[in-house]
Amino acid sequence: MDKEIILQMTDICKSFPGVKALDKACLNVYKGRVMALMGENGAGKSTLMKIMTGIYSKDSGKITYHGHEISFNKTKDSQDAGIAIIHQELNLIQHMSITENIFLGREITNKFGKIDWNTMHKEARDILDLLNVNDSEKTLVKDLTIGKMQMIEIAKALSQNSKLIVMDEPTDALTDKETESLFKVIRDLTSEGKSIIYISHRLKEIPEICDDITILRDGKFIAEAEVKNINEDYIIEKMVGRTLTEQFPNITITPGDEVLKVENLCGKYVNNATFSLKKGEILGISGLMGAGRSELVKTIYGYYKKSSGKIFIDGNEIDINSPEEGVKAGIAYVSEDRKGDGLILGLSVKENMTLSSLKYFTDMFSLNKISENKSVQEYIQKFGIKTPSPDQIIKNLSGGNQQKVAIAKALLTNPKILILDEPTRGVDVGAKKEIYDVINELKEKGLSIIMISSEMPEVMGLSDKIMVIHEHKISGILSKKEFSQEKIMRYAVGVE
Template identity: 55%
Template sequence: MGREILRMENISKSFPGVKALDDVRFNAYEGEVMALLGENGAGKSTLMKILSGVYTKDTGKILLNGKELEVLNPKDAFDKGIAIIHQELNLVPNLTVYENIFLGREETTTYKTLKKDYMIKEAKKLLDRLKVDIDPTLKINEISLAKQQMVEIAKALSLNTSVIIMDEPTDTLTDKEVDILFDVIRELKAEKKAIVYISHRLKEVFEICDRVTVLRDGKFIDERLVSEIDEEEIIKLMVGRTLDEQFPYLKTNTSEFVFEVKNLTNKYVKNISFSLKRGEVLGISGLVGAGRSELGKTIFGLYPIDEGEMILEGKKVEFKSPKEAIENGIMYVSEDRKSEGLVLTMDVKSNITLSSLDKFKRALGLDKKKEERISEDYRKKINIKTPTLTQKVKNLSGGNQQKVAIAKSLLTQPKVLILDEPTRGIDVGAKREIYDLLNVIKKEGHSVIMISSEMPEILGMSDRIIVMHEGKIKGELTKEEATSEKIMNYIIKEEEDRIESKIS
């Protein structure tokens, strides 16, 4: 058992209209990884922002190595041995990689000139430790999001702190990059660092963490050893109930076809054909790179069609833009809600109505009262947890941001709703709420194309399943026929055939 390095006692924090933390306690231990778990909005990020100096606590105390301390700001936290890797990357886009790593701690000569070559060399060492090939002299806005995340991690490693907080560090990383990160975490444990690991991915918790602390509704629930708890018990602690029925599938008896795709072909997909019934969920499964999102975006008018046709309610349609798709009753909810689905700096009401402003037009501008009334109706209908409709979307939890994106789409009254990774980046409790919402959407007669990388989600919520591989459909299964083995067999067979054809 590791020595206690950090203790937070009786921590409370309130914002206007919300008590984010209520008498919370939290510990971290030398040479261990402490998972901090809870649903979106449970208070995890708020607690860590207090520890890292972003927020000030209302009450309570923080002890580091047995000594009470006040954390005044993020720089003060660094100076006292606490580093955080934020979920929302905290980098300056127009500065270089090495400048971001040493920002606020620039190395200078006795003549106060920057030791540029030294900082570039040290930045390269840190990046090499993470096994990533990034030129330290490139600007942040010139590298991918995944590489930016690795720069953020390198920055935390450069601080040589005793406590390192990782807030959803794997969200943008590939499986290979996650493996590298876990190797680095194991090295940090060997160096007797205390790691705080926030994640909605329970599989990662069992792979890399030693203990778990669970928060719910801003309150401390429990601290347990990972070796003495299982996934079902963690879920129960997080949501306050068991999830025996994690996927509340609703069977709808429908035979009316509303949408059909015939031999759809472009640079991303080849000879795609399928049909969709009213009130049906058609799941699209496949490996990353199978062309699933590209299919959704082609239907939505983001990518041009080279060959084939689409038929909506008996009429041939082709969309040259998303605007035309929306006008005809096709809506797409992106897998990247923050960049493509929402305007984070706008409020909840404005995001919900953004794609339906024609509904609120009047002689002079917009009917603001109608806009507010309908937005409030959708807030209640979808259970968007927000103090007010004027709350900026960036301040909501991931699950509630996703609900706003879906509300925005439903307000357009779509005949076909394309949901691309509808539960990516949200916790198990919020997922259940999205699944319940999916059933409401089905009952109202909307048809859904659901693209998902999560096999249990595809199997649990789809009426039928299409399996894609390298831009083509390789199989179709009914709910009764579908198993994870059958889906993977389609994919594995294609991979084996592809490798065999390359060899021959």
């Protein structure tokens, strides 16, 4: 049968400072069908959707909607045109009711201009019934589970009576029963001629709910196909299809004794994790967005409390209940969000670098500035940090140099275990290579390193073994000789 295109994005390009997010990306959406939009983390899926809905403007390319070329300047424009987006991040007002959230900014009024609560509550109730949400429409959002909150986000989109709905990882927080309800709603919507763009990393959902699939890689269009004509191997191959380059120098050393041992660790975001790490070893952690990679290391580090399980450092069982205790135990964590968690942008390079280790530079009650300055200069020289002086305000440095300062800050606490969470995020290619050299140098000196990375070539190029996380569980641990992008992706999507 002929498929009617309702939206077509052709040769869309979008660049941010130092990054080409989209490079002639393309997408077709068909009337009454579900289009899966897939790709690895950083493939450009979210950027493409933000351009479509007016959050970002495109640098070049063409968007046609119902046969007319369009370019939305803000989200209200796309909403008025009948396009709704359900973001992966919840965007709800916690102290408002379900009804208030569903109709926020679009309140129904009576002929006197006052809010018509009866009509709003009734319409909210009808949508909640569709989604099998039994909670009262007057319930405050803060009293709902994360899964129910996700259903309210979906209800908001349905209330707009949109012709095209974008669902970004809609089942991430849903139970099986809630997912079943959502799939029924999707089928009902498409039977009415409405169209869905469905973004998910759960491969098993694609044949169940999607008609077509578009795959992006590195911001480029790779393939479009009908789901009935392809299999999981095809999807994985098109998603990863790249080779490693020599930018990842492979340093081989013989690991020493076991430094970290984790046994049956459980917590709010961790499900029965068991693994170990040796001296001079790099353990890479891979997995898709939302799988629980950062949450696992933050539980070990003491940011999240564990509910059960054991952690051993150098053979001694330890109980870590806060990041401070984590640092005392010999663990240093470099956050994926260096600007939010890792650095204070208004302070100098020196102040940032020694912030967590001031006790090592304190004699009785005063700061030994000579010792502090010496250590800071050593790291500036060792890491090749490009700064006019240690007193330079850190926000004036490039992303790569800021990241080097964040790593130096962690190392000044004299850790046994260094956790690097997305160490090269937002860093240009040249600075990436310099950070890789730093990581390898630390490995050669015997430091034990855990590295989380969303970049497959990076995690394969630097790691001695890779632990893959899927839905808050360790789905596989691979030795160096077992590394392959396909195998890692299979574990990441839970099909191995």
